[in-house]
Amino acid sequence: MTDTNKESHYTENVQDHLKQVESLLHKHALVEEVVHKQEIPREDRHALVDTLLHKQHLAELRRKLDSLHPADIAYILEALPIEQRLLVWDLVKSERDGEILIEVSDAVRESLIATMNREELRAAAEQLDTDEIADLAPDLPHNVMRDLFRALPIEEREQLRAAMSYPEDSVGALMDFNMIHVREDVTLDRGDHFKGVLPINLIVVNEPDAIVGDLMLTDTIRLHPDDKAEQTAHAFERYDLVSAPVVEEEGKLIGRVTVNVVLDFIRTESESDLLNQAGLREDEDIFASVWKSVQNRWTWLALNLVTAFIASRVIGIFENSIEKLVALAALMPIIAGIGGNSGNQTITMIVRALALGQINAGNARKLFAKEVGVSGLNGLIWGSAVGLFAFLIYHSIPLGLVMTLAMVLNLLVAGLLGVLIPLTLYKLGRDPAAGSSVMITAITDSGGFFIFLGLATIFLT
């Protein structure tokens, strides 16, 4: 449901809207506070809360919200702490609930849905198109979904079932069912078979009596509902598409994907990439409870704790050497740390090239050679720097040489595995972006400690 609201909110900045809403909420809160502080008996207090002043702020707030685009209301809801968020949500006209729920982030949507009963949720969802209901479905209670299915006409029920059946990363999950069917000529095509695309600009520049079959483009991109959404997004970027038809095997047209959905998809993907890199499982409502945040973050910390325990035990093996030469304890984190940094640089390059489809059997070996070359050269440069550092602090040439050698070896390990880990995950059909970074850091930590302390044990103690 694309809102074509034409009000003046477009020309204002959404952050100004937020400030105005916050100021009204603040005035409202002040009145509440005054009422409470005066320790007025409950009955009288109720009367006071209902003063003209108080009502006036809420009415003003409601008017402000009515004038806003649903996406702007969604933005404001996301930026407000939970109590104020729910107050604003109460003031929004219930016939706008659906379009706003579609716009808010998953985490905030959850907090809003939690306050709504079965009837309200059904009413909100019924305002939406079937492809939008499918987007909401994972957050709706089962009984609400059952009510919705029953209430839908048979054609839309089938659409909803279809939309919900596609995996999240497929074209089917992106498409909508809004299409105008134009007959190719006088014969009626009842089978919904896809014939071609008739761009609206061709309609405008041609004579009104032109035949559709002559004007339409038949050799344009066609998507299949099982196509990968990521690939489709790349096609939109490459060919500057604005919309593309979704066609099934037998040539049946079942929907379309528009550029606005692709825009949202790309933004969501890139955000989840950034969140995953820091080990945040999902988008976190910035005002989520402490306990919810801890749950969102624990998997990553636990995983890193395990790898840290392993690294600790590797150091434990060499406790004798460290006892003899305590400088090793101070120097070992340098080798491990720079190895991790260098490995993550390689991983980032490879993951990106894999995502763009630039790596194949033909050039993988060249990439290996390049990354090993970069690692080796970096090892010599930074190895010399740390070797010099060790010599200057501890006045021992052998210690400096061991530092240099350990750095070269650890960076070579980082370079080799920085290529190998994402390529292997990719070959196994896994997402090379998820997990590569933890693995390389674990290896360059434990491996770095082992290489450095091992060399030191052999040559220095």
Place this chain on the structure above:
Amino acid sequence: MTDTNKESHYTENVQDHLKQVESLLHKHALVEEVVHKQEIPREDRHALVDTLLHKQHLAELRRKLDSLHPADIAYILEALPIEQRLLVWDLVKSERDGEILIEVSDAVRESLIATMNREELRAAAEQLDTDEIADLAPDLPHNVMRDLFRALPIEEREQLRAAMSYPEDSVGALMDFNMIHVREDVTLDRGDHFKGVLPINLIVVNEPDAIVGDLMLTDTIRLHPDDKAEQTAHAFERYDLVSAPVVEEEGKLIGRVTVNVVLDFIRTESESDLLNQAGLREDEDIFASVWKSVQNRWTWLALNLVTAFIASRVIGIFENSIEKLVALAALMPIIAGIGGNSGNQTITMIVRALALGQINAGNARKLFAKEVGVSGLNGLIWGSAVGLFAFLIYHSIPLGLVMTLAMVLNLLVAGLLGVLIPLTLYKLGRDPAAGSSVMITAITDSGGFFIFLGLATIFLT
């Protein structure tokens, strides 16, 4: 210059095109190899290279390239090692050079431009619109730009000057100058003043004799060339825009921004975020020379080396304690590592909320309280785990308690500074995404070692 090529390449996958090109290049290379291996004298060799077979592969390759969309050719150029890339670039019709240069990544564009002379570059650039020439400008030699300016008609010369004057992150850098001017009514508006927007679908559904002034929408979004590109991208997402007019102070319409440019902008931004997180200064051609790659990566490694040296010196202060209790050396990386992970999670949340404009003076304190709460709780949970680990390995209750306390304190530091660092960078007008991660890791490393070894020195030795 939007290419509206209608050939069948849309329905094929771009990776199939790449495979076909690679196969033709491979056949070509085989012939070359045969010729070389036979040690034929130079004169005869030349004759052999010109065999029908050899010519045939190149001709086939040229035909294949002619049939491809410029974006697909760009994709193929990016995926090919440098020698093959330049061979393909030679085979591309020179009148397509411009549109392909616009599509390739910065790194690959540089490698292609390096092979072209002044005349070729001028010819390629002349095929482009002024806003596209402005995109190429940073990569073109000065004398080519001078030639171009001289050759342009006066109006386009002004457009080019304007387009080049806008900062990279502004609307001015995104906009193009393609507009159809429609008169609002019979009076001619010579001043280019922006009156309103007339969506093409309104033209189609209305009578041919309708007055433009009656149909047009006057209260739509208007961009200013100095607006931030990032904000504009958010507006396109929020309001599902397909194009938006760019209007100067006095109401003069100077250009438009289209959704396809916004799509490219969002993708480029998200990629540079991911690259920056790993300390890659810019997009790296995956087949760049080892030396170029080393240059691209060195700043980050050098910066991390400095912070690692500092951490090493912090450990150095406590060498006496480590000598007495060598277990400290094995346990200290755990405290530092988990602190860094936790701090980076907080940073990621805050940077994201800042980018979405969700943090302001009103809610910053609440966010502080929340992150400190999360850190404290995480400290107790993971602190207990590491305390137990230390106790099980070293059978010392005091050592376990020191581990637990050090973990709580280091995670509190990570949480506090994880909020404070990005907020401070933001207030100073700096990009909170760049540098926050290095700073928090430096602090949780050195700070973690200091807290743990300091507590151990006080209570255990």
